[in-house]
């Protein structure tokens with residue numbers, strides 16, 4: 436059995452992941468970590484300050500982190516120091532935090548890090564790459580994302596990954612976050628963020644040319660799509676060489 440600890444256990448994603456882990460025949464949920472102690476699915480949730488001691492006590496094989504960027508970096512460092520493999524779904528890292536994570540993980544433990552664990556979004560990213568690569572010059576590009584009212588980071592991690600893909604395929608362009616006032620369109624990529632209600636996660640890329648628009652969209656209807664991808668990654672990561680992997684590696688898309 437693969438022993439799993441979930442960081443952010445009492446959050447929206449932690450709850451969904453904990454349920455799937457507790458129902459899996461191959462995984463054992465040994466506990467959770469959150470800001471306050473509690474319990475979930477019959478196992479303890481310990482306070483964040485007790486993470487090191489909890490890893491020492493329970494000796495999990497994998498830690499799944501869906502928290503918040505500032506907390507996640509420390510959780511990743513703690514797991515790597517204990518030789519625990521990682522699944523990281525948290526978004527909103529700064530470039531400096533990404534570098535801290537790279538240094539903590541590389542050469543120490545295998546880690547899957549992805550801004551989106553849904554199968555559909557991982558295929559969506561490949562379609563965006565393909566469209567950006569094949570379309571001739573002259574198409575204007577706009578990225579839109581919509582999420583629930585409680586989401587803290589903007590733009591979403593998934594939208595940032597979309598921008599990285601577009602930059603790789605069409606060359607780096609300015610990312611213009613919203614528009615207001617008088618301005619002429621240049622060759623920037625417009626980025627637009629919507630926050631409201633209980634929207635689970637919508638992303639759209641528009642390639643607008645003369646007399647035609649190519650629009651690629653993904654819409655998540657339930658967090659289960661992210662949770663099941665993260666749990667699939669947790670089973671996959673065990674026994675891999677130390678280093679950073681993406682969900683494309685788990686799904687064999689690369």
Ligand SMILES: NC(=O)C1=CN([C@@H]2O[C@H](COP(=O)(O)OP(=O)(O)OC[C@H]3O[C@@H](n4cnc5c(N)ncnc54)[C@H](O)[C@@H]3O)[C@@H](O)[C@H]2O)C=CC1
Nearest residue numbers: 443445446447448469483502506524525526550551552661
């Ligand atoms: N990669 C993916 O597929 C997905 C990523 N996410 C990302 O996952 C993260 C969490 O999202 P939600 O579950 O919606 O947020 P949430 O706010 O519902 O849950 C986060 C939980 O982390 C806890 N937390 C904060 N500091 C902590 C610490 N030091 N140690 C342990 N727990 C701590 C909070 O108390 C909270 O319970 C966000 O960054 C979000 O963008 C969300 C959905 C899918």
Ligand SMILES: O=C(O)C1=N[C@H](C(=O)O)C[C@H](O)C1
Nearest residue numbers: 526550551586591592593636
């Ligand atoms: O916070 C969320 O809810 C989500 N966050 C991820 C992101 O920032 O891209 C993935 C998904 O869209 C849901």
